[in-house]
Amino acid sequence: MKYLSTRGGDERLTFEEAVLQGLAPNGGLYVPERIPALPADWRDAWAALPFPELAFRIASLFVPPTAEEGGIPPDDLCMLMNKSYATFRHDDVAPLHQVSPREWCLELWHGPTFAFKDVALQLLGNLFEYILERRNQAEGTHTLTVLGATSGDTGSAAIAGLRSKAHIHIFILHPRGRVSPIQEAQMTTILDDNVHNLAVDGTFDDCQDIVKTLFADKAFNDKHHLGAINSINWARILSQITYYFAAYFALRKQTNDAERMQVVVPTGNFGDILAGYYAKRLGLPMSQLIVATNENDILQRFWATGRYEKAQGGHVAATLSPAMDIQVSSNFERLLWHLAHDTSEASDRAADAGRQVQAWMQALKTHGSMAVTPAQWDLARRDFGAERVSDAETRATIRRCFDDQSYLVDPHTAVGFEAARRRANTAPQVILSTAHPAKFSDAVLSSFADRRDMASYFDAHVLPPEMQGLLDKPRRVVHIPAGDDHFASLLQRTKDQIERDGFTSTNAS
Numbered sequence: 001m002k003y004l005s006t007r008g009g010d011e012r013l014t015f016e017e018a019v020l021q022g023l024a025p026n027g028g029l030y031v032p033e034r035i036p037a038l039p040a041d042w043r044d045a046w047a048a049l050p051f052p053e054l055a056f057r058i059a060s061l062f063v064p065p066t067a068e069e070g071g072i073p074p075d076d077l078c079m080l081m082n083k084s085y086a087t088f089r090h091d092d093v094a095p096l097h098q099v100s101p102r103e104w105c106l107e108l109w110h111g112p113t114f115a116f117k118d119v120a121l122q123l124l125g126n127l128f129e130y131i132l133e134r135r136n137q138a139e140g141t142h143t144l145t146v147l148g149a150t151s152g153d154t155g156s157a158a159i160a161g162l163r164s165k166a167h168i169h170i171f172i173l174h175p176r177g178r179v180s181p182i183q184e185a186q187m188t189t190i191l192d193d194n195v196h197n198l199a200v201d202g203t204f205d206d207c208q209d210i211v212k213t214l215f216a217d218k219a220f221n222d223k224h225h226l227g228a229i230n231s232i233n234w235a236r237i238l239s240q241i242t243y244y245f246a247a248y249f250a251l252r253k254q255t256n257d258a259e260r261m262q263v264v265v266p267t268g269n270f271g272d273i274l275a276g277y278y279a280k281r282l283g284l285p286m287s288q289l290i291v292a293t294n295e296n297d298i299l300q301r302f303w304a305t306g307r308y309e310k311a312q313g314g315h316v317a318a319t320l321s322p323a324m325d326i327q328v329s330s331n332f333e334r335l336l337w338h339l340a341h342d343t344s345e346a347s348d349r350a351a352d353a354g355r356q357v358q359a360w361m362q363a364l365k366t367h368g369s370m371a372v373t374p375a376q377w378d379l380a381r382r383d384f385g386a387e388r389v390s391d392a393e394t395r396a397t398i399r400r401c402f403d404d405q406s407y408l409v410d411p412h413t414a415v416g417f418e419a420a421r422r423r424a425n426t427a428p429q430v431i432l433s434t435a436h437p438a439k440f441s442d443a444v445l446s447s448f449a450d451r452r453d454m455a456s457y458f459d460a461h462v463l464p465p466e467m468q469g470l471l472d473k474p475r476r477v478v479h480i481p482a483g484d485d486h487f488a489s490l491l492q493r494t495k496d497q498i499e500r501d502g503f504t505s506t507n508a509s
Contacts, residue, residue: 001062003030003234006337007361008354014070015063016131019124019235020144022228023215028357029334030234033350035281036061042283047249051093052081054249055123055242061282062238067134080130084123087112094119094243096250096430099405103420104254105413105433106247113186114436114464116272117157120231120239125161127235128227132167143503146170147214148229149207151268151323152179153435155197156186158229163192169502170229171196173207173494176479178322181471182439188475196501200490201482203316205327209487210494212330220495224502231271231331240275241282247430248284259285260427264420266412266434267291267299268324270331273384277335280383287427291386292419294319294394299329303386306377308332308360309369320391320411320443323434328364336360339376387419394418398447408462410437410444438463 003018005011007028013021018030038061039045046054056078064071072080085093090110097105111118128144135142146168148158155172162170172187176199179187188197200207208230215226231237244263252258263286265273276289291299295317302308316327337353346352363370372380389397397414401407409417413433420429437444441458448454478497483489 001036001064002033004033004350005029005354006031006333007358008351015072016067016070019127019233020131020227022226022230022233023212025216025218026358027212027216027361028354029232029331029337031334031337032062032234035278038283046245047252050091051242051246052085053078054245055085055239056081058242058245058282059238072130076130080123080126084126087122088118092246092250094246096247096254097407098254099401099407099431102424102426102428103417104247104251104428104430105407105409106243106430107433108243109433109436109439111157112160113153113156114439114467115153115157116240116432116434117153118160119243120236121154121157121161121229123161123239124229124233124235125158125165128162128168129165136167141167143167143169143225144227145224145498145502146227146229147173147211147498149173149204149211150179150187150230151175151204151325152183153323153439154230155179156183159187159190159195159197162229163190163195165194168227169194169196171198171494171498171502173198173200173210173480175199175204175207176201178203178318178325180322180440180442182441182467185470185473185475188477189470189473191474191476195476196497197477198480198494198497199477200480200494202486202490203327204322204325205314205316206487206490208326208328208330210491213491214495214498224498231269231274237271237275237278237331237334240272241279244276244279244284244286248286251428251430255428257428260287261285262287262290262420262423262425262427262429264290264292264416264423264429264431266321266324266416266432267293268326268329270299270329270335272432272434274331274334277338277383281338289384290419290423291384292416293386293388294321294324294415295388295390296325296327297388298327299332300386300388302332303381303384306374306380307369307371308364310364320394320440320446321415323412324415333357333361335380336372339372339379342379343373343375385423387422389415389418394443395447397421398444402448408437408444409433410435410440412440413437436464438467 005024005028108116340353340356
């Protein structure tokens, strides 16, 4: 299995190379050259597997079994899965909780930082460590400067996965004042020497653009050996495929029509739901994937019109669900590549898809919008639907879930539940719960303005012990202020910070 850029070119990378490189030199994202086939007996053979073993079986479809092929020997890959998911508080890793007769909630927040990102980033941290150790045993001293942007959860999960790991520095950019207090504390109270938090005067899109620009800077990348932890990294997507299969097997034990399941995913950067798309392409039965988004609705507008268009003036609304407060969804580019590839009539469909995506991304950069063909739009609507949910609806849904089902959800999960309510039919619905409600206590409690007892209930019954006292712990964070030339000044100050605090050894490579 090789990996190629969504924007074309002759490059064909091994799994190891794709994990370490993260973003292609031409700005594209890596996709597998083909969708592998599931084993014929997967429905029976995988049904009772524990989560780490299921993750191993799925990853083995995409990861060659030898180091010579840029892969990982099966025993080592299995070890990495067991090590990664031993950190979770629930034996099932991602338990399925029935909320109503036709609604189930897939709880993805039982990892170290109480967010779905732990499923991928516990593994990615161990993958980075494993690959560097293997390379260092062969020759020299190899280092990695991991660089990422976060709207809250990715940062804390990445830091938890990479803190104190040898030969790795991690720099996380977050938009100052646009993450929840708990999210900020989870990141900035980690004082390990290899962890660096940068609070940027801007939006998540600014942070993400800085990261992409630095990856595209060949001289800077060559000097610092940048590694990606955002969902632009293929290993993030691969690891998240597992819990769609886990949900299917868990649902099959509770209903006889699991094969018609509709999966509703709170969606920002499109990585989580893209993993579901790959699960569907592999052959996992499901009726449709539903994109659930907030007022920053570029994705919902695409499914309504076939046009992917930035909001006027580049405005990003600050909402109760900040992980979805973005203007451009990075992983959407991977879906665009598949839409172009699957509708191409060229002899080399991969090359043709790369040319189409390159043109689309240039149009988005230059004009702020791009449009797919009617055939491609039809293909997108076959597998996906989309809903936009307001803050008022988010609060009402948090309240409804608690009052009707005694089930408290965070605002992102609430967006998913409201989207599910609109899309309800006779099929069972699985809503992905992306974060523990305690991570967004202000937003959750604002839904109970008339309940004076709710704050004390929250502290006594909802707030995990790991979060108690977190806001009072010492912190380390560097402020990256904006100058007159907003983006250029942010970019330069971020580069200066990495130059100062990153690896300086001349023999590191």
